[in-house]
Amino acid sequence: RKEVEQDPGPFNVPEGATVAFNCTYSNSASQSFFWYRQDCRKEPKLLMSVYSSGNEDGRFTAQRNRASQYISLLIRDSKLSDSATYLCVVTRIYNQGGKLIFGQGTELSV
């Protein structure tokens, strides 16, 4: 089982739709959580952090359930420009430093 698992894609939605992505992580020692966006044939870029109480950034809302080890990303009023792959990322800090663990990603086509 992968340490970070995401909904398989692709998600095909019309403009204006609301779409939600889910992510689960298996290591309870995971400390921080993020969503990255990756456009086709480009590098991943940080979209937003996920705070324990949930957070919003414009049309994007991230939430986390620590007990269920679950993270979500909600996109409201989808735009054509939202088409990309969305990567769930967890981090673990240990003596030698820290690691970002990436999910496989969920492809969105608007």
Next chain:
Amino acid sequence: DAGVIQSPRHEVTEMGQEVTLRCKPISGHDYLFWYRQTMMRGLELLIYFNNNVPIDDSGMPEDRFSAKMPNASFSTLKIQPSEPRDSAVYFCASSLRSGVPNYGYTFGSGTRLTVV
């Protein structure tokens, strides 16, 4: 700042050949990371450096892979000999801190490697 610079952008090589990928991190970033991305396995951390010293190479797939960072502004990832299963996109990233994306964790544009 020009960001993290990787070269070459594309590399096609024959099986058995040596391949060298290059990375210039953002000036002032103490951490440098090498990742590999494939359809099957997603984005995997291969190795990372702190102040030019390798800290964790547990993700390096096998002895055919080696990475060096001779100074703060340059790193290489070498595959010798290359095999078709090494075909992937290789990303370099640099950061002010390890494992913390909000501290300027920036990826380069990647090198798309095809081994035939």
